Amino acid sequence: MNEYDVAVIGGGSTGTAVARDCAMRGLKTLLLERDDIASATVGTCAGMISSGLKYMEEPDIVDMCSQEVVHFNRIARHIIMKNPILTPMLEMSDLSSGGNFAEEYSKRSATREVPPVLFLTPEDALKIEPKLNPELIASMYFEEFFIDPFRLCLLQALDARRRGADIRTYSEVTEMNKSAGGMIEVHFFNRLTAEKESALTRIVVNAGGPWADKIAALLGGHLEIRLNKGAHVILDRRVVNVGVIAKAVDGRMIYLFPHENTVLLGTTALDTWEDPDTLVASHDEIEYLLKSIEWVVPSIRQARIIRTMEGARPLVAQWKIPEGKVTRGYQVVDHSSEGLEGLLSFTGGKLVMCRHMAETVTDMVCKKLGKDVKCTTHIEPLSGNEGNVDVLALAAQYRVSQHAVERLRARRGTELGKVLDLTREHPEWLSAICTCEPVIEAEIRYAIREEFPQTLNDLRRRVRLGTGPCQGTLCTFKAAAILAEELDFTGEQFQLEILDYLSERWKGKRPPMRGEQLSQEEVVQGIYACVGNLDHSELRYEPKPWEEAS
């Protein structure tokens, strides 16, 4: 049986950051993820690495977040975008809420190399974003950084692997027990081979997010989390070019953020006791968001809604206060007080803190193992961050659209050279497979070979396949064939892969269905049901959790 210093459970932002930190400090590290990297909570966030907008009442956390933004801009500059943000105010009562924030934000703006908060006249605000309600009386202006959450997690995992960690996706921890010599035996089910495996480890870091309580319980540990679900509505294009933050119908703050080629409208916040795998956005959540943002962006309902996404926040278990009052900080629970030496669990936290969380827990792990190695995760860059990329020159050299090269750069930074290199031998791989994003075949092949995807959904997380307005209508069958070819699938697996991907897209497309998406869906059904006849196939399709739950 393989022995490790530390086994990290969970491949989200926290788990991958911990695996990276542990590997960098020379610990023998195993990461076990039930599905794919970034396949749960972090995959449903807006990617904002916030300066602390929502938690100005926790100055220590605001300080920490500001510093983390600086670190991210050092190690992962290539997957970061900066968005200007406006907070249009329509009534005097809207004005009163901004004061404290402006002061706290401006205090720390220089560290992040952004201007302090500005107060704009209605005219200036409308010049920046003409879609705002012209009735506004004032607006604040500030800037926030956004990171590609999928690429961040993947780059952390790849970096950990490069430094010797074993990264195991589709490996679900089923049992844990104490073993001889203070070791913990971790049993996990390999979902790819359908075989049981196990490993011995000295420390277990539980980064299970919304499942952290269940993971702790496998070893008899007690952990309480406050599970809170949130929905985003995704619009087909950048209907606004700056972020807009406004008060929702219930006085909470919601936002409209440009995100890659789309715009995200979010979020809701509802306490939940549901299985996180079965969550889908409700009609109430969708209308809550639309009604709320409609006051400041009146034309929002003319925009084309392509889907919703719903995630579960594993908050620190503070009760009898609204979700917004729960600390945005994180806690590391050392279960040794329960007699469970070697089990450490996270609750709480935000995307922006994932590196910090990893540093804290890895310090604790090192102390327990008697190692004294300093953390360097904030200094050493992630892959692709090596320099600038001349997008226009590469587009001309490879005769491919500038847009395609720029999107490639936004995901991969300097690594895009390796992708384009593949097309010297295979110029046909310059073909755009997903034309919405766009994604060229070479990037799909490269991702399959270098980034261990097992499914089309995994590929989506790596290259944004099928995330545009057509939601995979025209790329699903093409990309499935490429994946099937590279991974040597059978013909049946190839068609099953198509069904699986359509099913996951449908999960998000279905709740907000309206407008242009009805004809888009008629095309989808036309291709895959009417012509492809996959609605009458004899494929052994296994229903997904959200399908079984309804």
Next chain:
Amino acid sequence: MDIKADLLVIGGGMAGLVAGMVGAEAGLKVVVLRKGQGATAISSGAVDIISYLPGADTPFANAIEGLHVLSEVYPLHPYSVLGYSDEGLPSDAERVVARVGESANWLKEKLSGTPSALVGDLSRSIQAVTMLGSSKPTSLVQETMFAEGSDDWHDGVVLFAGFRGFPDFNPSMAGKAFLDSRLQGDNRPRRIANCTLEALPFDTPYNISSFEIARYADREDGLLRVAKLLREHVKSTGADFVALPPVLGLRRARANKAELEEKTGAVIFELLAFPPSVPGLRLQTALESTLNNEGGRVLIGHEAVSIDKREEHIHSVKVKTPRRTLNIIPSAVVLASGKFIGGGLRGDERGISETLMGLTVVDVDSFQTKGMRPQRLTNVMALNSEGHPLFGLGIAFDSRFRPVGPDGQPVADNMFAAGSMLSRYNYLTEKSGLGVALSTGYAAGTNAADYVKGVLS
């Protein structure tokens, strides 16, 4: 500007063009409005009649069986309505089969000689192979899509041939899937093979579309090149059949198939297409030119925007293009503007509506769907043999294919409807799209002509 017409058809897909052709045959002055390209032009180009009962796993043995079952189980289905007597229900299955068969034969004759000439009939189910390697039972396919001898693949070697730089079709995976799906059955080929042809319409070997290859195949040098490459692969694999993506040409597709068969010695056939679809456009073009030859006019880029209804009669229809506005004064109107793709229906969180006149929209069970939001009309499974009720919606109609209001009375005495905007059937799961469009277009066109001639009261 005012234009007079005997028959105005709103919608230029299969249903509308067929209605227009029937009207022209009856000697009417016909004008067809086509706003853009609808579902027919992006269809696979095969004319499905009926292959499945919704929810059923096994297909019907043939369309005749399907029509019999439908008229019993779904007496309000557009097909079943064809079997009504003058008094309405019950539906006579023999009459349904006869009327659908009549329209199918009529269409085959109309299209014979065009690049999308059809083969097949209601008594036989053709197992057409798709670009995914899956099979789909259908009734009529274009000649270029028909593989002579494919009822029995036994002992045959099937070569799947793709084109370099054309990512829509992966010959290796399609071939594997084709074979896998036949492992259990008894109709499986001896062997499959695949190849990729280096036939580049342009010097860039990527982002090649099916239309570019089709136009290349319509050129003499292009076809020679494809034939030469294919011949080598057929020789080395011993192929009896060659499955090509649907790219055999837009103008010369049938001649190209014959020439390739002659030069390779193998049976050549096109797989069922996904959009953008060469056979779909071939079919659209053939229908339009047939209508033109019969004296009908297709106004492309013309959208009907409002209706002037006086009493229970359509008096005139306002039509817009980006440059001009027309007023068409018709004796009769056939509305065939499609479902969501065509633009006949639209929906949002407030409900589903018919776009031109706000006609009554009902579901498969004839219940009004007013105010129902689209999500409520879907199932949790993306693809399922029941289909989504959302796509079984359409306008309510009577036994003469006249749109009716909530009271069941015709909205206008001179208006008829056809095609996918009709309610009470789900073409996606039944596989009945172009077949219903054809037979209801035929019926609506006939009824409209009768009305204009005063035969119909």
